[in-house]
Amino acid sequence: MxxxxxxIDFKRVYNNQKSFANRHLVxxxxxxxxxxxxxxxxxxxxxNAVTRNKIKRxxxxxxxxxxxxxxxxxxIICIVRVKAKDIDYQTLNNSFLHLIKKLGLLKVNENG
Incomplete structure (x- = not known):
């Protein structure tokens, strides 16, 4: 990906205004x-910068x-909310996948 x-690309996506959010991400x-x-x-x-870069990584x-x-x-633009600064990797992963499913962007498994 x-x-x-x-x-310019960020503004184009923001102007579309189709978004979903949960406790940690938008x-x-x-x-x-x-x-x-x-x-x-x-x-x-x-x-601070260390925290923000850790979350982005x-x-x-x-x-x-x-x-x-x-x-x-x-x-896709992923905006991090303040509550995300203290969560672990797995919780962040679950939040991200939750929103991907909610937006209907998850590919359907062909096997079932």
């Missing part, structure tokens, strides 16, 4: 004709490991 990096999505891309936003309210790894399960053709 590619990364969303420039502000996901914005936009349907595209290209390969799926994901971007991360962590506010200074979440913590975890989310990048979570999205990399679960990329095969996510449908193609979407731009």
């Amino acid at each position: 590619q990364r969303l990096k420039n502000s 996901l914005y999505i936009l349907k595209t004709d290209n390969e799926s891309r994901i971007g991360f936003s962590v506010s200074k309210k979440v913590g 975890r989310l990048r790894e979570i999205s990399r490991l679960n990329a095969y399960q996510i449908k193609e053709g979407y731009d």
